Amino acid sequence: MNKSNKNEWENAFAEKFQDAFAETFAENVVLEAVVLNSPITGRDNVQKVMKEASKIYETLTFTRGTTAGLQEYIEWEAQTFTGVQLKGVTILTRNENGALAHIAIHHRPLGSALQFSTLLGERLRGHIDPSYFYSEKGE
Template sequence: MSQQAGNTAAGVPEVDWTKAFDAQSQAAFGQAFAPDVVLEATLLTRPIKGREQVARVMAVMSNTYESLEFTHQAANGRRTYLEWTVLALGGLQMKGVTVLERDEQGRIATVAIHHRFLNESLLLSEHAGRQLLDILDPEDFYDPAVRTR
């Protein structure tokens, strides 16, 4: 797919979310989020809540990606659906979809990130957990040494 400026394919509008990924900046993510934003993701064992924590997680993850392209976008009311492809951790290829839900002021209130496939998701979750020990509990991410039921 041909790409326009930034990280979006031709025909995919740039929005605050895609621009924040392009900037790979905690501040850029924070500006897009509602104060009580909630992040749910395949890579997490439970939701992460609050602008500062979610912005930090997203900044770390955006810097983990060697390349990211948003390939398709659809919207319905306050929800935006973004499909993407990513290359991370020295060649790990993944695809997925992100669902953004906005509040009355247009800020992102809920983020749901769905990576595929399982093995790649587990590797990326484990990596993210190591990178975010300063603000999150290790139990928020996959750890191959710990099995939960």
């Protein structure tokens, strides 16, 4: 894995996604994730979601990664402050200018991913349309 890019992504989560990191996003960046009902688009919206998501993790450990061309693949394990255990793979795709153009985050297991989605939706209520997140109430 490209060490500088890996550190950039890891540091973003360690620092709870500081605003400056969003500058590495392409203006029209797309975020897809198991915890989202549909993709989130645009630098500002993706930054809001990623910043809030980073605050939910009590621990987040990046375990392995590799780079292939403009794509990086990063495996990770996490625990939320509410004790939810997650594992996953993040795929980062950069454009020809080196900006993050597409982020795909694959969480598992399903039950934990649904809990995470619900919590993320609650925390972003009023900032991101709640239809992007899972809700047991079917909202």
